[in-house]
Amino acid sequence: MGRMGGSTKTYSANPGDYKLLEEVGYGASATVYRAIYIPFNEVVAVKCLDLDRCNSHLDDIRREAQTMSLIDHPNVIRAYCSFVVDHNLWVIMPFMAEGSCLHLMKIAYPDGFEEPAICSILKETLKALEYLHRQGHIHRDVKAGNILLDSNGVVKLADFGVSACMFDTGDRQRSRNTFVGTPCWMAPEVLQPGSGYNSKADIWSFGITALELAHGHAPFSKYPPMKVLLMTIQNAPPGLDYDRDKKFSKLFKEMIAMCLVKDQAKRPTVEKLLKHSFFKNAKPPELSVKKLFTDLPPLWQRVKAIQLKDAAQLALKKMPSAEEEALSQSEYQRGVSAWNFDIEDLKAQALLLRDDDDIQEGKEEDESNKASISNKDADQSSTGDDDIRPAESQGNISVDEFPSSGSSNRKGKIPESEMVEFSGQEKLSRKKNGISNDIVPPVLEKDRQPKFKPQTTSRRQSQSGPLTPNAVLGHSPSERGEIENMPTNEKLKCDARRAPSFSGPLMLPNRASANSLSAPIKSSGGFRDCLDEKSKTNLVQIKGRFSVTSENLDLVKDIPLNSVPRHSQGSPLRKSASVGEWVFEPKQMPANPPIKEYSNASLPSSAIMPHLQNLFQQTSLQQELIATLLNNLQTNDADGSQNGKLPPLPRTLENNGIADSAASQRERLLLIKVSELQARMMNLTYELNAEKLKYMQLQQQLNTLSRQEEDGEPREGDA
Numbered sequence: 175m176g177r178m179g180g181s182t183k184t185y186s187a188n189p190g191d192y193k194l195l196e197e198v199g200y201g202a203s204a205t206v207y208r209a210i211y212i213p214f215n216e217v218v219a220v221k222c223l224d225l226d227r228c229n230s231h232l233d234d235i236r237r238e239a240q241t242m243s244l245i246d247h248p249n250v251i252r253a254y255c256s257f258v259v260d261h262n263l264w265v266i267m268p269f270m271a272e273g274s275c276l277h278l279m280k281i282a283y284p285d286g287f288e289e290p291a292i293c294s295i296l297k298e299t300l301k302a303l304e305y306l307h308r309q310g311h312i313h314r315d316v317k318a319g320n321i322l323l324d325s326n327g328v329v330k331l332a333d334f335g336v337s338a339c340m341f342d343t344g345d346r347q348r349s350r351n352t353f354v355g356t357p358c359w360m361a362p363e364v365l366q367p368g369s370g371y372n373s374k375a376d377i378w379s380f381g382i383t384a385l386e387l388a389h390g391h392a393p394f395s396k397y398p399p400m401k402v403l404l405m406t407i408q409n410a411p412p413g414l415d416y417d418r419d420k421k422f423s424k425l426f427k428e429m430i431a432m433c434l435v436k437d438q439a440k441r442p443t444v445e446k447l448l449k450h451s452f453f454k455n456a457k458p459p460e461l462s463v464k465k466l467f468t469d470l471p472p473l474w475q476r477v478k479a480i481q482l483k484d485a486a487q488l489a490l491k492k493m494p495s496a497e498e499e500a501l502s503q504s505e506y507q508r509g510v511s512a513w514n515f516d517i518e519d520l521k522a523q524a525l526l527l528r529d530d531d532d533i534q535e536g537k538e539e540d541e542s543n544k545a546s547i548s549n550k551d552a553d554q555s556s557t558g559d560d561d562i563r564p565a566e567s568q569g570n571i572s573v574d575e576f577p578s579s580g581s582s583n584r585k586g587k588i589p590e591s592e593m594v595e596f597s598g599q600e601k602l603s604r605k606k607n608g609i610s611n612d613i614v615p616p617v618l619e620k621d622r623q624p625k626f627k628p629q630t631t632s633r634r635q636s637q638s639g640p641l642t643p644n645a646v647l648g649h650s651p652s653e654r655g656e657i658e659n660m661p662t663n664e665k666l667k668c669d670a671r672r673a674p675s676f677s678g679p680l681m682l683p684n685r686a687s688a689n690s691l692s693a694p695i696k697s698s699g700g701f702r703d704c705l706d707e708k709s710k711t712n713l714v715q716i717k718g719r720f721s722v723t724s725e726n727l728d729l730v731k732d733i734p735l736n737s738v739p740r741h742s743q744g745s746p747l748r749k750s751a752s753v754g755e756w757v758f759e760p761k762q763m764p765a766n767p768p769i770k771e772y773s774n775a776s777l778p779s780s781a782i783m784p785h786l787q788n789l790f791q792q793t794s795l796q797q798e799l800i801a802t803l804l805n806n807l808q809t810n811d812a813d814g815s816q817n818g819k820l821p822p823l824p825r826t827l828e829n830n831g832i833a834d835s836a837a838s839q840r841e842r843l844l845l846i847k848v849s850e851l852q853a854r855m856m857n858l859t860y861e862l863n864a865e866k867l868k869y870m871q872l873q874q875q876l877n878t879l880s881r882q883e884e885d886g887e888p889r890e891g892d893a
């Protein structure tokens with residue numbers, strides 16, 4: 175039993191007393207459900223922390239959960255109670271009906287909130303931090319994903335305690351074979367081993383969170399973890415730009431700059447920060463925050479929509495970077511050695527290849543440098559790379575390819591007319607996961623409108639020399655027509671661009687999108703332009719140059735290297751012929767009884783449980799196996815050319831082109847395999863979670879039944 179704050183209310187540690195409803199959130203190691211606490215008929219949140227994914231000892235986790243239950247502050251979420259159910263720790267908490275600020279931004283404010291709302295949210299968060307710091311705690315995970323809102327606009331800081339203990343015993347973001355999220359919010363001293371840190375680390379994270387709320391994503395959030403780590407340590411601190419972020423007040427900019435000082439000793443305490451003039455005029459959250467979510471669909475529908483969107487984006491987001499680099503590099507070299515000797519021309523083309531990544535990087539570096547002006551320690555921390563000119567100043571395309579539609583239409587409302595329904599396939603997957611078909615994911619109609627910037631097109635046109643991937647993916651319709659008429663090898667380049675690529679450590683996501691992946695993920699690869707007309711008619715969403723089709727991401731027809739999980743059809747790989755020996759043939763797996771069998775009301779729970787456990791085990795096994803295969807693949811990929819597995823063809827003047835194309839084909843095949851395995855992995859993870867939920871629900875039913883039996887109550891239907 176757990177007690178509740180100041181009141182005498184207690185919550186039982188009996189899982190059977192909690193009826194799990196919809197999934198409302200997920201993080202690195204936990205899934206959060208809306209649930210009913212049956213004895214009080216009260217809605218609560220149940221956080222199911224997968225202990226197998228935790229690096230901590232159960233005792234540590236328990237201790238932290240207990241600490242969490244002792245917390246008593248209106249701005250800190252507390253645990254009513256916690257207990258272990260199988261391999262999960264269930265933490266029972268108040269249900270925050272509007273979810274996290276991160277979810278809210280993802281669904282309705284991709285470019286961040288307006289200053290008055292941010293001010294209120296931050297002030298409430300600071301009050302929470304003030305309380306925690308006074309109690310001698312460091313939160314260590316302040317970010318928009320951990321700032322929860324209820325329907326009255328009440329702001330509570332979450333994820334205290336359990337997260338902290340995970341932090342203690344290892345990398346916060348690492349769970350078993352998974353590296354999720356980015357260290358975007360971590361202070362430089364936290365990222366540097368041995369440097370030691372204290373509660374001022376929370377102040378840094380708070381500053382990053384302020385930027386996250388202002389822009390819709392944390393600085394550097396699009397980069398791989400290692401790059402973020404290096405950028406945080408080496409670059410000047412990020413900040414609001416005095417010119418570009420004109421809509422924000424000077425006070426806000428100053429306040430952020432105070433937090434984002436690299437020398438932790440120079441950062442203010444929470445108390446001092448609370449006294450900053452920026453917070454003087456903070457409106458009560460009921461006024462400024464509550465209006466953010468009027469007219470939005472219920473949290474679980476939003477979360478579902480975000481999951482679907484993120485699943486697609488995650489599957490495709492890696493398309494451009496590494497492979498684009500590899501391809502452009504190989505094209506570059508081939509151009510020089512084979513038929514184009516004009517190195518200057520090639521260099522010029524390489525410059526044209528700069529995509530959003532580079533531009534954004536330039537922007538962020540610029541942002542950092544500009545911000546550093548306001549940071550007293552900037553000169554110590556700046557990389558001093560004066561040669562890096564911001565993309566804009568080089569006359570490159572605007573960073574904001576899809577400019578914010580302005581503050582006026584960011585008022586938190588998604589008019590019904592702007593909602594678009596997902597297709598039958600998506601609905602099927604919802605059904606499969608026990609979610610009603612009449613749920614309409616809130617996707618903004620306005621996002622369907624492609625918003626090109628003409629400069630982009632012209633900048634990307636290749637004038638001469640070898641066809642670069644970007645040239646193949648030129649944005650103009652005429653170029654698209656050319657793609658269709660291209661020789662197969664050139665089309666392949668286009669196809670290859672559509673394939674996921676893998677820069678940095680291979681990520682095996684728990685979910686399509688972990689809580690920590692806060693930035694809207696953009697494909698920078700021009701994928702949209704590779705979609706055929708049919709797909710275009712089915713577009714439901716365009717973010718950056720990324721498109722989602724209403725065929726529930728049924729891109730298998732459009733993208734040969736399909737990497738989007740299609741839950742309703744089981745494995746997304748069944749249609750793919752390219753996986754070869756890496757594919758798990760469905761027949762290799764013990765056949766599962768049809769799902770209908772599980773839902774057969776006449777079957778006793780005892781008959782269902784073994785099937786369910788079996789299914790559960792299979793899925794976990796598959797997950798493990800895929801992880802191992804992916805690891806092997808990574809190693810092979812890295813060692814391939816050295817260890818003879820993928821021997822490079824001898825390069826002679828005659829066969830240079832052939833050798834290169836054979837090598838790049840092998841490379842492409844490997845990438846296909848990796849991407850498909852990853853898609854499969856995601857799909858399985860998704861299914862695993864659905865099964866987990868079913869498993870828990872059945873377990874609850876079993877518990878209830880056995881309790882009824884013990885109490886001698888007649889069973890339902892016995893009469």
Ligand SMILES: Nc1ncnc2c1ncn2[C@@H]1O[C@H](COP(=O)(O)OP(=O)(O)OP(=O)(O)O)[C@@H](O)[C@H]1O
Nearest residue numbers: 199200201202203204206219268269270274319689
């Ligand atoms: N009490 C709650 N009410 C409603 N939603 C919640 C609640 N607690 C958490 N959530 C949702 O679930 C998400 C994940 O929860 P939480 O951050 O606790 O998990 P986690 O695994 O610790 O995440 P991470 O480690 O990635 O930060 C939150 O971002 C939020 O959207």
